[in-house]
Amino acid sequence: MEELARVERLDLPAGRRVVVISDVHGNLDFFNGLLAQIGFSTHDTLILLGDLLEKGVDSLTLLRHVMDLSQRYDIRMVCGNCDNLAYQFVGDPPLLPEAFYIRYLGKWGKKSILHQMAAEVGLPLRGPADYPALQAAIPRCFPKELAFLRSLPTMLVSDRYLFVHGGVPREDRLEDLPAWPCMKDDDFVGQYRAFSRWVVVGHWPVTLYRPHHQSARPLVLPHRHIVSIDGGCNLKCDGQLNALLFRWEEDPAAYESYDGFPLAVAADGQAGDDDCINIRWSQNPVEVLEYGPEFCRCLHPASGRTLDILTDYLYEEGGVTRAEDCTDHKIALSPGDVVSVVRRTSRGALVKRDGLSGWYTGRLLPAPADATPYFSPLL
The missing domain is CATH 3.60.21.10 (Metallo-dependent phosphatases)
Structure with missing residues (x-):
């Protein structure tokens, strides 16, 4: 039911x-x-x-x-x-099929709470043969955690x-x-x-x-x-x-x-460019046109745009080359703006301001100790 x-x-x-x-x-x-x-x-x-x-x-x-x-x-x-993964896992029977746990735990490994629970009680979690022991151990060893999640x-x-x-x-x-x-x-x-x-x-x-x-x-x-x-x-x-x-x-x-990134201060002004794209998880297949150690020239078939993507943002999945979320946006900044520095490259820096990511080719100065990120009002 x-x-x-x-x-x-x-x-x-x-x-x-x-x-x-x-x-x-x-x-x-x-x-x-x-x-x-x-x-x-x-x-x-x-x-x-x-x-x-x-x-x-x-x-x-x-x-x-x-x-x-x-x-x-x-x-x-x-x-x-x-x-609800933990308390579903110990259901009788588990509320999700075994195939789900095989696929999910295979992908996320130690980033799953089930692996973390297994490690704490000294149990292996290599595959379905190890599931029954962990299913028996979780209610015994983690009753407060289960009760909190179920509530x-x-x-x-x-x-x-x-x-x-x-x-x-x-x-x-x-x-x-x-x-x-x-x-x-x-x-x-x-x-x-x-x-x-x-x-x-x-x-x-x-x-x-x-x-x-x-x-x-x-x-x-x-x-x-x-x-x-x-x-x-x-x-x-x-x-x-x-x-x-x-x-x-x-x-x-x-x-x-x-966001955990270091702060810096823009030394130079830069005009923004809104003729840009955000390659997102839902539409992330790309075709590599030219390989490079730092950037690859890629075609994004969903939009028809060609852009340079950080090489380590590319990965293979299901025989398809895909990209992590990325952009060719040139962010607008004024001298003195405080930004989060996501990545420094030979072509400039990928930075963030007010949640917006983009590329900046100006100089970045160390942020003062009392510098804080900028957040604009929502309404």
Whole structure:
């Protein structure tokens, strides 16, 4: 029988600062770095929008860290499609077929919480023959972790906001919705729904919605009352962890992000070039026209554009050459602008400002010790 959505009511004092973070994916350093940057305190409410776990080497450690913080801070969390893997694995029978675990664990290895649990209790996890021992060990060795994950609601709802990892098809009769499509709703923004509440989601990195500019800045659609905040943490070469910031009973007005890259200051001005492309995961096959040790000249068949792509951004999958998310955008900068430096190359630097990635050919100066990233208002 399909599990139905679990809906919890969320009521907070007017004016309380709310921090919403999604898709941490086991990146403990980014999580702690972002909380420190925004000055998270006991006066705030932190909403974790799902996919706290998986695809990161610190998933188990991060889970315990959040459980500990929840004893001292006001933290609410909804379940994402990567947060139920452990308790589904120990179901009787497991809720996912064996073929799924073979494929998933083969791809993510030590970045899966199942591998991290197996390592902690000294069990191998090489293939299906090792599954029964781990399935028996997890309830015995990790009862608190399982109980925490099983307790997570599918969504949090107030009169003004609806927080859910993937998305919802409607705002009424939420308890009648199947849980899984709410946790995993691919291309939610592209379905052109509109709502009366603000619907805040993660799940799909926001750069997937932007065909021309490679931007991890939260996507806010006021006319549809949708906010999408997944910055591609752990999944994109220039990914970041976003925090949506607002006062309870007010509209989402601000954000900050943490990306772990060093800061620098632009010494020279550069005009931007908006005739550009954002090669995204959903349309990333390319044809290599000319190979180079640092850059390859490539054709992107989906757009018909030819551009230079970092050689180590190219990989083979299913007999097809593909590219990590990349761009030929020339970013507009003024002297004194503070940027995150993603990559320095012989042709300039790939930098980020306000979540937007692009190429800069001017001089970069060391950032002062008190330099901070720039974040423009969301509304």
